[in-house]
Amino acid sequence: MNTTSKTLWPLVAAVGLGVSFVGYCVYFDRKRRNAPDFSEKLKAKRRKQKQTVDISQSHVNTSDPDEMRRYFLEQIQQGEDCLSRGDLNNGVDHLAKAVAVCSQPQNLMALFQQTLPPELFQEIIIRLPRIAQTMNSSSMGGGAIITEPDLE
Template sequence: MITKPMLAIAAGLCGTLFVGYCIYFDYKRHKDPEFKRKLKERRRANKESSGLSRRPAANFPDMKDHEAIQKFFLQEVQSGEELLAAGDVGNAIDHLANAVAVCGQPNELLRVLQQTLPPHVFNLLVQRLPAIAPRALRQERQMQEEDVE
């Protein structure tokens, strides 16, 4: 007959053995010379698959050329709409964020997008904007520096 104290002791022993097993294999894993290399590769692969480097950076137009900006804006909005319709939300958000970055009146565009996009997509777009805007400004500065040289 098994009593409650015996059951508690057996459960405690099993728990202790399991924790010891976990500590032992974690120790072995960290001592593996290939561990850091494998960890870096896995993190890089996760970063790439999570969408942080989903596609190459957009080639923003010269911000002084209004016709090029307008063409780029329309192209990005159209691409974003097409990708949304196809179900590729991640790339669609990138294109729409590029359009907002070059838009002359981004607040107006964001209001329109807020009314037309599903709320979760709009929230993802707003989260993506801080990463896109500096890229557009950085590219504009590079073009200005090239003009000076």
């Protein structure tokens, strides 16, 4: 055997394995997609995932400080992400949820007043009572959720 065939053999084997793997994936993906109940199962799975996400986002145990802290930080991050993508409606909702569970809402509102455009800050003020009431009615514990921002 010469040196060319010694270096070519592993390359041919690797290419053959790669092509076989891709063929295997394509075959089973086609088989899965052509199954008669595929779309129904997929829709049911997505519906269940959406319900799980909705439930986990709307119910926060206000008696657990660690969960409240996690929820607060999550809402701030999601609000910032939405605003950076231009999704102002969801961004304002997430920021209002963060204010609703914040231990020092006056300080957070003062920060928002300084950093956000006036129309977004005004939207947070408008939505805050509704969001706080929604969170109060869906929360399990009796934590310190505010209902009105104190801006003075």
